Each structure stands twice: as structure tokens, then as C-alpha cells.
Amino acid sequence: DAKTTQPTSMDCAEGRAANLPCNHSTISGNEYVYWYRQIHSQGPQYIIHGLKNNETNEMASLIITEDRKSSTLILPHATLRDTAVYYCIVGGATNKLIFGTGTLLAVQP
Amino acid sequence: EAQVTQNPRYLITVTGKKLTVTCSQNMNHEYMSWYRQDPGLGLRQIYYSMNVEVTDKGDVPEGYKVSRKEKRNFPLILESPSPNQTSLYFCASSSLTGQARWGYTFGSGTRLTVV
Numbered sequence: 001d002a003k004t005t006q007p008t009s010m011d012c013a014e015g016r017a018a019n020l021p022c023n024h025s026t027i028s029g030n031e032y033v034y035w036y037r038q039i040h041s042q043g044p045q046y047i048i049h050g051l052k053n054n055e056t057n058e059m060a061s062l063i064i065t066e067d068r069k070s071s072t073l074i075l076p077h078a079t080l081r082d083t084a085v086y087y088c089i090v091g092g093a094t095n096k097l098i099f100g101t102g103t104l105l106a107v108q109p
Numbered sequence: 110e111a112q113v114t115q116n117p118r119y120l121i122t123v124t125g126k127k128l129t130v131t132c133s134q135n136m137n138h139e140y141m142s143w144y145r146q147d148p149g150l151g152l153r154q155i156y157y158s159m160n161v162e163v164t165d166k167g168d169v170p171e172g173y174k175v176s177r178k179e180k181r182n183f184p185l186i187l188e189s190p191s192p193n194q195t196s197l198y199f200c201a202s203s204s205l206t207g208q209a210r211w212g213y214t215f216g217s218g219t220r221l222t223v224v
Binding site: 034036041042043044045046049087096097098099100101102 | 113144149150152153154157167168201211212213214215
């Protein structure tokens with residue numbers, strides 16, 4: 001069963017912030033939100049994860065709503081190289097992650 | 110360089126001819142996993158392993174075998190491949206402890222075609 005809902009695709013202008021939403025209304029208290037991305041059939045790449053606080057690293061920011069039922073991945077200044085499929089995943093800290101079909105982000109010049 | 114290495118990158122084979130896709134990681138990770146990726150279906154987990162000699166089925170294990178005799182290696186075996194196993198395969202590894210457990214490292218993929 002799908003545990004997250006993401007839009008199938010999104011566009012973003014180069015240099016602008018890309019905000020990718022994810023709904024996970026059935027998330028349980030000990031489950032984390034993970035984000036990965038996959039660039040054109042390459043192996044997926046870990047981006048960021050969080051439990052309930054907002055998180056930031058060198059790649060992106062993760063904003064999780066207070067009720068934890070949704071989150072947003074923010075790429076602050078999207079480049080053409082950020083064009084990829086982005087996966088939002090909910091799972092425990094047990095390393096078994098279930099990938100859905102993700103959001104295809106197309107960064108436009 | 111920390112990495113997961115899969116071989117071969119591309120493979121075309123015939124129905125019924127046993128094959129093995131190798132996966133090796135140099136990060137001393139306990140956890141390893143195999144996924145297959147098909148259009149419209151995303152990544153689906155085939156098998157995973159929490160440590161040496163410990164393996165378990167994922168969501169689509171039928172037609173596949175794995176083994177974990179050494180920590181670094183996690184081969185995927187197709188005893189009698191069929192055309193519906195034509196897919197893009199990924200191996201991934203992760204630590205089970207510390208900060209490194211939060212991110213999978215994926216291999217570059219193996220594109221398998223069974224005719």
C-alpha cells in the first residue's frame with residue numbers, strides 16, 4: 001500500500017526555489033520522512049530525512065508540518081542538474097524503505 | 110571512494126539460462142538490498158539482508174535468490190530467468206548504526222533483458 005502521495009510531475013524555473021510536496025497522512029509516531037532523487041535511470045541518491053523538526057543540509061531543506069501529515073522538500077536554487085524523479089518515503093529506522101513512483105521535477109532554463 | 114559496485118551494467122540473456130548479478134560495497138555496511146525498477150511501478154524491493162547469513166524477502170521475491178556469505182557481497186541469482194524479469198536492477202547498502210544509517214547508497218544499476 002502506498003504510504004505517501006506526491007504529484008506526478010512539476011516544473012520549476014532555473015534559479016528559483018523548487019518546492020516538492022508530499023502527503024503522508026497515515027504516518028506513525030516513530031516513522032521518518034526520507035527524500036531521495038533519481039537522475040535518469042541512475043541509482044537513487046539520498047537527499048535528506050526528518051522526524052518532526054525541519055531539517056536542512058547542503059542539498060535541500062525539509063519542512064514537516066506540525067501534525068506530520070505532510071512535508072515539503074525545498075531545493076533553494078534549482079539548476080538544470082536537479083531535473084530528476086524525487087521520492088518521498090515514510091519508514092521506520094529499520095532500513096526497509098518502500099519507494100513509490102515519485103515526482104518528476106523538470107527544471108526549465 | 111565509498112561505493113556500491115554492480116556487475117554487469119548491461120546483460121542480455123535467454124529464457125532459462127541461470128545468471129548472477131554481483132553487488133559489492135566497500136563501506137562495511139550491514140544492510141544490503143536489491144530492487145527492481147519497471148516503468149510506472151517505481152522501485153520494488155526484491156530481497157534484503159540485515160547482516161551476514163541473514164536474508165529476507167522483500168515485496169517481489171519470486172524467481173530470485175540471494176546469498177550473503179560475506180559482509181561486502183550480496184549477489185542476486187536468477188535460476189531460470191523469464192522475460193517478465195526484464196528490468197533495471199539496483200543494489201543498495203546502508204549502515205544500521207550511527208548517522209550513516211540514514212541514507213542508502215545505491216549502485217549504478219544493471220539493465221537486464223531476458224529474451
